[in-house]
Amino acid sequence: MADLKIPVTTKDHLQGNENAPVIVVEYGDYECPHCGHAYPIVKQLQKHFGQQIGFVFRNFPLAELHPYAESAAEAAEFAAANDRFWEMHDSIYENQEVLSESLLLELAETLGLSAPALRESLNDSEFAPRVREDFLGGVRSGVNGTPTFYINGHRHDGPFEFESLAAAIDAQL
Amino acid sequence: MSQILQPGIQAPDFCLHVTPDQKLSLSELRGTPVILTFYPADWSPVCGDQMALYNEILSEFRKHGAELLGISVDGAWCHEAFAKDRHLHFPLLSDFEPKGEVAKQYGAYRSADGCCERALFVIDKRGVIFWSYCSPVAVNPGADGILQALEEMQK
Numbered sequence: 001m002a003d004l005k006i007p008v009t010t011k012d013h014l015q016g017n018e019n020a021p022v023i024v025v026e027y028g029d030y031e032c033p034h035c036g037h038a039y040p041i042v043k044q045l046q047k048h049f050g051q052q053i054g055f056v057f058r059n060f061p062l063a064e065l066h067p068y069a070e071s072a073a074e075a076a077e078f079a080a081a082n083d084r085f086w087e088m089h090d091s092i093y094e095n096q097e098v099l100s101e102s103l104l105l106e107l108a109e110t111l112g113l114s115a116p117a118l119r120e121s122l123n124d125s126e127f128a129p130r131v132r133e134d135f136l137g138g139v140r141s142g143v144n145g146t147p148t149f150y151i152n153g154h155r156h157d158g159p160f161e162f163e164s165l166a167a168a169i170d171a172q173l
Numbered sequence: 174m175s176q177i178l179q180p181g182i183q184a185p186d187f188c189l190h191v192t193p194d195q196k197l198s199l200s201e202l203r204g205t206p207v208i209l210t211f212y213p214a215d216w217s218p219v220c221g222d223q224m225a226l227y228n229e230i231l232s233e234f235r236k237h238g239a240e241l242l243g244i245s246v247d248g249a250w251c252h253e254a255f256a257k258d259r260h261l262h263f264p265l266l267s268d269f270e271p272k273g274e275v276a277k278q279y280g281a282y283r284s285a286d287g288c289c290e291r292a293l294f295v296i297d298k299r300g301v302i303f304w305s306y307c308s309p310v311a312v313n314p315g316a317d318g319i320l321q322a323l324e325e326m327q328k
Contacts, residue, residue, distance in 0.1 A: 002315060034221070062226050064260040139230055143222030144315035157312060 002142025002155040012056045013085045016046060020054040022172045024165075025150040027058050027138040030073060030092045031066035031099055032146040038160045039093040045165055051168060057089060059134040060146050068099045070131065075104040077127035079119050084111045177280040177292050177307045178261045184209070185278040188265040197242075197264060199300065206239040206303075206326065207296040208319055211281040211289035213246045215255035215265075221249060223291065223313045228261050230316050237323040242266055245289050246273050256266040281307065295322040 008014065008023055026042065028035040029049060033122070059077075061069035072092050079088030091107045092099065101122070105115040121127065142155055149156040151168045158164040178184070184199060184207075191197040199207065212223055224243050227234075234241050244266040247255070252265040268275045268289065276282035281292035291308040304322035308314035 002317060005317075062225060062229055064223055064262075135229075136233070139233065139316050139320065142315040142317040143226075144223070144313035145226060 002144075004150040004153040004155075005140045008054075008056050012058065013080060013089070014054050014056050015086055016054045017051045017103055018054050020052055022049070022053045023056060024053055024169065024170050025056040025058060025153075027060035027134075027141075027143045027146065027148045027150075029059075029061050029066060029146040030076070031069040031070045031096065032062065033096075034145075034160070035147045036093055036096040038147045039090075040164065041160065041162050044162050045169065047077060048166065049169060050052035052173060059131045060138045060143055060148070061131065061135065062146060068101065068104075070128070071104060071122050072125040073131045073134075074100060074122055074125070075108065075118060077130050079108065079111065079113060080122045081127075082113050084113060087111050107131055110142075177290070177305050178278075178294070178302055180302050180304055182302050184294065184302050185275070186300075187266075187268075187275040187278075189244070189268060189275060191264045191266055192253060193249040197266065199296075203300055204298050204324065206237060206298055207294075208234060208241045208295040208323075209244060209279075209296060210241070211244050211276055211279065211292040213283075213286070213288040213291065213296075214245055215251050221313055222259070224255075224261060224265070225259050226313065227316060228259065228263065230320075231262055233316075233320060234323070237327065238293075239323055244268055244275065246276070246287070261272050268312055283310070286310075293319060295319060297326055297327065305324050 022137045047063055059073040060129050061073045063070045076088045105118055109115045150170045156168050186200045188196050188198040224321045241263040242270050246268050248269050249267045252267055256265055273282045276289045281290040283290055291310055293306045294302055295304040303326050
């Protein structure tokens, strides 16, 4: 079974308790329908486990399959630089079916971020290195599709449904 | 699971269709490290697809000078449509007639299912198998093992 090779650090986007007994890491693609399916399940897990888990999201855009996955990932990193990562992350998944570059700009404005600044950032590929770093770290850790979850560093090879993920988390508590 | 060919063995040569009107032999790639990935079938579910994943990692493989070849029992026309749909930038070989003959030589054929195993081979410049791995057919093995093998091979 594959293990997480890149430890969770303060560079990561972590939601919930950073000192929780269980850290869940997701490698995800904003345009991937399976990731879209997993999005509310993660919310459900967070509600169910509360302070017992911390959740980390890392970028794994499959850009050849999903034309907007890379810009969505870079837009979320742009939002992170402005302290709005999770708001952007959530908004993208909640609007996944109509994902486009103009949607990303719209979402930025809704979050009080500058759309022209985001456009410039995307044109300059400002956050492409960060996204690529996440991606390559995922490859090293044996990410084998999206989404791939790691529960306390161990790749979760079961289904990414609530019961299966909750059982894997419970096993670590 | 069948017993796949192990490191140290000369990789059996083959000559298979890579497009409907072109063939490729392993021996043509002598002097280049080759990643040979047997997989069960084209058109498996999109986001967890092994070939689509490797396609995204091609630049990393090429940093090691390695060529990636996919191989399944699907026909050349099927491969062509699949590669086009998924924007694949590496060749897919058809082990189509006689069906699975090459996969059998590598110990990577599932007779009961009539398709290839999910088996990976990293072959060195001399055509010798440096590393091999057979994954449970339902589990996409990812690319970490391949990259590790390519690094070790360069040492």
